Amino acid sequence: MRRIMTGAFLTTLLVGSPTGAQEMPAIRLEDARVGSAAERYLRALETMYGDALRASDTLWQGPWTIDLVPRRVSLRSASIDLSRNSGLPFGRDDGSAWAGRGWNARASVQASARLGPLSLRIAPLVWWAQNQGFALLPAGPLPLAHPQMGSSIDLPQRMGYRSLGRIDPGESEVVLAVGGARLALTSATARIGAGREHASILQGEAGGYPRIEAGIPSGIRTPLGTIAGNVAWGRLAQTWWAPDRRTGARLGTHLEGWWRAPGRGLVELGVGRFYHFDWRGLSVRDLGKPFGSVFVDRQTYFGGEADNQQLSVFGRLRIPDAGLEIAGELAKNDRSNDLRDFGNELEHNAAWLLAVRRAWRDDEALWVVNLSTASNRIPELQLYRGQALNFEHSPLTQGHTLRGQLLGTPLLERGAGAEFRLDRYGRTGRWSAIASSRNLPDVRSEAVPDAALRHEWGLVGEWMRWVRGGAVTFALGGQIEVASSTPSGNRLNWHIATGYQWLR
Numbered sequence: 410m411r412r413i414m415t416g417a418f419l420t421t422l423l424v425g426s427p428t429g430a431q432e433m434p435a436i437r438l439e440d441a442r443v444g445s446a447a448e449r450y451l452r453a454l455e456t457m458y459g460d461a462l463r464a465s466d467t468l469w470q471g472p473w474t475i476d477l478v479p480r481r482v483s484l485r486s487a488s489i490d491l492s493r494n495s496g497l498p499f500g501r502d503d504g505s506a507w508a509g510r511g512w513n514a515r516a517s518v519q520a521s522a523r524l525g526p527l528s529l530r531i532a533p534l535v536w537w538a539q540n541q542g543f544a545l546l547p548a549g550p551l552p553l554a555h556p557q558m559g560s561s562i563d564l565p566q567r568m569g570y571r572s573l574g575r576i577d578p579g580e581s582e583v584v585l586a587v588g589g590a591r592l593a594l595t596s597a598t599a600r601i602g603a604g605r606e607h608a609s610i611l612q613g614e615a616g617g618y619p620r621i622e623a624g625i626p627s628g629i630r631t632p633l634g635t636i637a638g639n640v641a642w643g644r645l646a647q648t649w650w651a652p653d654r655r656t657g658a659r660l661g662t663h664l665e666g667w668w669r670a671p672g673r674g675l676v677e678l679g680v681g682r683f684y685h686f687d688w689r690g691l692s693v694r695d696l697g698k699p700f701g702s703v704f705v706d707r708q709t710y711f712g713g714e715a716d717n718q719q720l721s722v723f724g725r726l727r728i729p730d731a732g733l734e735i736a737g738e739l740a741k742n743d744r745s746n747d748l749r750d751f752g753n754e755l756e757h758n759a760a761w762l763l764a765v766r767r768a769w770r771d772d773e774a775l776w777v778v779n780l781s782t783a784s785n786r787i788p789e790l791q792l793y794r795g796q797a798l799n800f801e802h803s804p805l806t807q808g809h810t811l812r813g814q815l816l817g818t819p820l821l822e823r824g825a826g827a828e829f830r831l832d833r834y835g836r837t838g839r840w841s842a843i844a845s846s847r848n849l850p851d852v853r854s855e856a857v858p859d860a861a862l863r864h865e866w867g868l869v870g871e872w873m874r875w876v877r878g879g880a881v882t883f884a885l886g887g888q889i890e891v892a893s894s895t896p897s898g899n900r901l902n903w904h905i906a907t908g909y910q911w912l913r
Contacts, residue, residue, distance in 0.1 A: 433836070433875035434912035435476035439485060439521060439530060442580050443598040443613035444502035446873060450834055451475075452605050453777045456768040459673060459729035471775055472836045483913070485519040490882070490908035497543060497902035498567070499888055501843075501869075504534050504598065505577045505616030505812065507568050510902075511539030517579055526587050534579035534616070539572050544900065546851065553650045556851050557823050561801040562808030563651035564815065564822075577616065589629065593622045599641075601665045601681040603723040603736035604764040606830060607781045607818040609799060610681045610721050610740065611663065615814035618643045618661055621691075628669065635669040640699050642691055648813035653806045660686040661811075664699035677725045683816075685717040685805050704747050717802040718743055719809060723762075734766040740821075742799045760785040760799040760821050774835040783818060784825040786848075791855045798823065798853070824848035824857075838874035843867070849890065865890045869904065879911040 440447035450473055492500070492513045500508025506515050519532040545566050546556040553565040582595035598617040602608025620643025628637035645661040647654060663683045670676040684698050703720065723738035742758040745751035762783040769776050787796045799821050800809040809816050820826030826847035833840050845867040850857040869886030884906040891899055 433474060434879060435474035437476050437485070439519070440912075443600050446839055449605075449777070449832060450775070450839075453768045453775055453832070453834070456605075456727065456734050456766055456777075457729060457732045457770070459675070459727060471770075472773070472834055479523060480521065481524070482522045483520065485521060486879075486910055486912050487518045488516065488908060488910035490515045490906060492884075492904065492906035495901075495903040497888065497890075497900055499867075499902055499904050501614070503536075504579060504613075505575070505814070506534065506536035507538050507540070507573065507814070509538040509540035509568060510543050511541035513538045515908075519580065526585055528584045528586070530580065530582050530584075532578075532580035534577045535574070536577070537572065537574035538568070540568055542567070542570070550652060551650055554652060557849075557853070558798060558801040558808065560652045561797075561803055561806045563647050563806070563810045563813050564800075564808060565648060565650040565813050568648065568813060569650065578619065579616070589625050589627045591622070591624055591626055595620060595622055601663065601683075602721060602738050602762070603677070603679060603725040604738065604762055604781055605734070605736070605766055606779050606828065607762060607764065607783060607820055608721075609738060609760060609762060609783070609817045609821060610683050610719055610809075611816055612818050614819060615811040615816055618645055618811050618816075620644070620661070624665075628667070632671065634671045635674065636667070637669070638664075638666040640664045642695060642698075644688065645685065645807070645810075646812050647807045647810075650813070651807050655687065655805075655807070658688040659805060659807060660684075660688050660691065660695060660698075662686075662695070662699045673729075675727050675729075677727070679723050681719075681721040681723070683719045683809070685802060685807070685809075687715075687805070702744070704744050704751070715804045717805050719799070732768040734764075736762075736764040736766070738762040740799055742797050742801075754790060754794070756788045757790055757794065758797050758799075762818070762820070774833050777830075777832040777834075779828070779830040779832075781818075781820065781830075782825075782827040783820040785821040785823070786825050787853055787855050789855045791853070796853060820845075820847060822847065822849070824850050838872070838880065840873070841871040843869045843871070843886075863890050863892050878913075879909060882906070882908045882910070 436447040441451055442448060454471060492508060494510050496510060498509045515536045517532060517534045521530045548554040548556045548559045550560055553567050555562055555564045578596040580597045582593050582597050584591060584593040596617045596619045598613035599611045600608050600613055601611040620641040622641040624639030625637055626639060628635040642662045645659040665681045667677060667679040682699055719742055721738055721740040725734060725736040727734045740760045764781040767778045785799045800815060800817060802808045828845040831842045847865040849863040849865055851861040865888060867888040869884060871884045873880050873882045886904050888902045
């Protein structure tokens with residue numbers, strides 16, 4: 410199977426329908442947005458079969474039906490979700506929606522049309538949050554600011570003092586695909602990195618940012634392997650509670666490139682970059698920004714244009730015969746001074762991520778285990794040289810965010826984190842168990858004192874069941890922040906959610 414990139418996910422996937430499956434809607438490629446059940450299911454098949462994934466009477470097909478028949482015009486789905494958080498904001502895989510304390514609601518529809526190489530998807534998202542008050546951690550410079558990075562990131566603890574909502578373009582996009590090339594105007598969620606669940610640059614927790622995107626997602630085959638790439642330019646918005654709120658928005662631009670080993674392609678290596686600039690409108694001069702200097706240059710720091718950059722290098726080893734994937738990522742916040750600085754102090758302003766994934770089958774179901782761990786901790790280098798966390802920025806103090814939510818993984822928000830996820834896909838639906846842990850210090854230090862140490866534990870169970878014409882979902886779980894000796898004490902949240910999706 411060819412290398413698949415976000416925005417053209419599994420376009421070469423060829424599978425048949427399972428025998429004996431209960432009456433259930435078939436999933437389609439357009440259902441596979443980042444973080445969705447459909448995407449996770451298709452990724453699991455890719456882990457197990459890799460390039461051997463083909464329609465075959467002898468190949469185990471999986472419990473879910475996959476429909477690859479293209480439609481000229483289609484009203485695909487409509488969904489509504491309702492959730493409640495008892496004590497703290499909490500939400501995952503909910504796009505641009507802010508899930509605050511109290512009641513939260515989301516609704517979306519999806520329609521598509523196709524004419525030759527041109528395709529259109531309209532999938533807006535409408536959301537509302539009650540956004541009730543709760544005990545905030547001491548922060549600055551603004552009351553709602555982040556407790557650790559308050560003056561260098563637009564990541565408020567609470568989005569204001571009243572209920573709020575938004576109509577968002579969601580997963581909408583217009584795509585022109587010719588041969589292996591793709592040009593798109595899109596706001597769909599995206600992921601950049603080797604991990605299937607977590608990534609440092611783009612993960613989809615804040616939804617997608619509106620952008621122009623171009624690339625060759627399926628790759629170009631050469632004797633030395635397959636090379637694929639993607640580049641984008643878009644608009645990043647801030648909240649009303651951003652520190653040093655700027656006039657207008659920011660220009661966000663990212664670059665992703667992959668190399669895949671020849672043959673079965675069991676080894677993949679990639680690089681990703683993301684730049685933030687003050688928005689002055691998109692000009693021809695901006696097209697080259699993703700390819701800017703990796704190191705400090707005079708143009709940037711001596712009278713030139715101020716910007717912020719993130720760089721990530723990553724790789725993946727896939728062993729389809731064992732249903733196993735191992736992925737790793739090293740991310741750097743801002744530039745190094747030079748190559749010597751990069752090599753000798755690689756841990757400066759850096760973070761790492763490691764993920765292991767195992768998929769297997771039995772007579773009735775497909776099982777997938779994901780273990781992800783990441784660290785953004787401040788090393789002892791802090792004693793001699795200032796350190797920054799991976800998502801905070803200066804002089805553009807909005808940080809690596811979109812409308813007050815992280816663009817990257819929440820595991821790297823303040824220190825370190827880990828997540829264990831178990832999914833079971835059966836003919837009647839899916840259930841999942843997700844356990845997570847995050848270290849949340851309130852200070853930047855190589856040795857965090859007990860008085861500034863917090864730790865979050867979370868456990869959530871999810872259920873999805875196919876019904877006639879769609880699917881119903883239910884989730885129940887909780888999170889607790891344990892404080893060592895901070896005056897604010899422990900904080901607890903119970904999370905409950907339900908939803909219905911109509912599929913046609």
